[in-house]
Amino acid sequence: MSESKNTLTNAVHDLLRKAIIEQALKPGMRLPEDTVGEQFGVSRTIVRHALVRLENEGLVITRRNRGAFVAEPSREEAQQIFEVRRCLEHEVIRILCDRMPESGYDQLNAHVRLEQGAKGKDGPVSIRLAGEFHVLLAALTGNEVLARYVSEVVLRCSLIMSMYARSHSSDCAVDEHSQIIEAIREGDKDRAMHIMGHHLGAVAGRAELSPKPDSISAILSHYGKELAQ
Incomplete structure (x- = not known):
């Protein structure tokens, strides 16, 4: 070509x-x-x-x-993608706590400012910027293979969110992004991974990936258990 x-x-x-x-x-x-x-x-x-x-x-x-x-990812595929994403992003955190490029924090903070500027204005743009933060984190590791895989799963997660998400909380996302940056700056690997795990769990939680009950009996069975106690 x-x-x-x-x-x-x-x-x-x-x-x-x-x-x-x-x-x-x-x-x-x-x-x-x-x-x-x-x-x-x-x-x-x-x-x-x-x-x-x-x-x-x-x-x-x-x-x-x-x-x-x-594409229209199935719920099962979506769950698998989120599982892979958690593994990859924990590796990103581990690497960045050991080695962050000199300009890394400036780039990350500049991106967070973009996210803050989009808060409450445009949901789809907020979702795109939130994903791009994670792609930037991966790029800063200097590992091109890892960055490519993270970019792919983040893109696919964004598509999943457009299909299954109940809502998008840009306030929560931006705040946790700032906390992740700070934890990496302090070299606190455990805290950074904990925040990232909670952050990705919240993202996945907004996507209704569990199969929906399709009958009155299935819906009320949970409440029936309470009555039996």
Whole structure:
């Protein structure tokens, strides 16, 4: 692929990814190559390459003879993604407590200021910025493989939140991000990991990933146990 085509593919990929993460493009929505190409003024070939990249990131799925769609992760897949994310982000904390780049804290604090500026204004933008904080943390480890995996699971978590989340608390997210930065600065690995674990648990908790009861008996069984006591 020529350099100009690669640049266009990157641009289309980044714009589509942003539209998915900011919930403008909803899970299950079809992404026709011709329509996307017309809107961005690029060829279907460019769009196809961008969609393949998004599929590799788990944000898009391709259905035989039907084209590309925004992915719709199942609850089971979502739970697995959150489990992997916790493992990866604990490793990020461990590394950063041992070695943080000189400009790392300035970059993190600058990003938190962006998050504070978005508080209470735009939920989808807050969700995107919250995810980007975790991607930045991973990038600062200097481990490109770890950073790539974290970026992928964070993106997929953002998609999961758009499907299953009851709400997004930007106040809580920004406050805990600041606490994580401070704990890393103090070299307090245990505290930083504890805050991160609580933080990711709260994010997962806002996504209703447990199967919903589908009958009156299932709903009332829990309350019946109380009566039997």
